[in-house]
Amino acid sequence: MAVDNKINMLTKKQKEIFDYIRRYINKKGYGPSLKEMKKHFGLSSLATIHEHLDNLVSKRYIKRVKNQPRSIELNNKKKKSELVSIPLLGMIAAGSPIEAIEIPEKIRVQKSLLSRSGEHFALRVQGDSMVDEGIFDGAVVVIRKQPTVENGETAVALVNKNEVTLKKIYREKNRYRLQPANSALKPIFVKNLTIQGKVISIFRNIEEIEQKQKFEFNKIICGDVLDEMKKIPDNTMHLAITSPPYNVGKNYDNHNDKMSYRDYLDWLFKVWAETKRVLVPGGRFALNIAPTGIRDFVPLHHDFANQFRQLGMKFRTEIIWYKQTMLKRTAWGSFKSPANPHIVPSWEYVLIFSKDKNRLDGTSKMADITKDEFMNFSDGFWQIWPETRRKGHPAPFPEKLIYRLIKFYSYKGNNILDMFGGTGTVAAVTAKTGRNFIHIDISPQYCKVAKDRLNKKTKR
């Protein structure tokens, strides 16, 4: 902890209490109750405990969360995302080359949203010609200066010597096509243009940038999915990977896994809507799901796919995760008879959706998938054994599955969310592959497993 300086020195009794709290939280993943502390220290009243806790708070050793039964948390210094200043140039509008703006304002953005190398600047966007790319009127886009882009990438181009425009750029036979991302608008064709840079991040407006500056990554958050997702700013995550409870009565630590099917779908619809909100344009959602029930088949994957369609997400593909579990087969139905035989699912799906557009902006330097991995993973039939080291959880992911999704669908430095994080498989593989994670789970017990796991170096 970074609080061991003279100003914050503890008395002997405060140190004893702090050590007790630290040991308790490290063991159980949540803080002791006031009654437990009173009993442990043989005190006659809670007032003395309150006094010690107030001192520990004022000396910044612990934090207290309002209106919670176990309100004590260690005041660990979280790794703040590093911020960097870049120039914010004016509106992108015809007739104003960006070099013409002499004294630009500066804005501070998270370093993780920039390319590792190169010069960057930001532009305010005017108009609705790029709305299908998630770039709305008033948006701020971050541009990496570069003289070329690949076909179909969104870039700032200088045309007719002094007009600056933001469009998707296509090189055709003897000309360039500047394609708006708005079906109501026609493309523009030009013989010559100068690429000034490529869009690498999009913000809805300046307020969103300020909100994001305060947001911290690499956190295990123990809380309810909807409460906690509300705290994530819009357009923040590049990839979400999750597997929700399947509503089959599994014995989770802190969740009723047998709701009415209507309530279950309504609940998850809200989670998917939040997921869409927090994804960046082009961000992906990898949903691991399987139909449930052998006798009474429940096609969860169809029902969720419909929900995503309603939300306007793009359905990209489905990966078959073949779990090879037929050895454990027990249910046959009418054995050796067509009367009523059962198919036993020995696989699950990973459904892949994109927000607004298929392409995820980023630079090739940050793509870290190898040729062999790419060729192997792009075959959508993945034979991966289920996880055998359960860590007290009924349904953890195998790391291999998550490694593939992360490498295939995200760049190094991207932000990855698991909103039903369980034992922290997504967080662990995210950390190991040089990306940032946000992990949410309602169970203090699973959050503790996830924290311990991150403290160790996990193996693939």
Ligand SMILES: C[S@@+](CC[C@H](N)C(=O)[O-])C[C@H]1O[C@@H](n2cnc3c(N)ncnc32)[C@H](O)[C@@H]1O
């Ligand atoms: C299928 S498990 C995820 C397992 C995880 N993929 C892993 O590798 O360990 C679903 C998780 O959702 C969590 N959960 C259930 N209800 C929740 C809620 N309301 N908010 C947050 N998490 C919840 C459960 O505690 C459980 O760990």
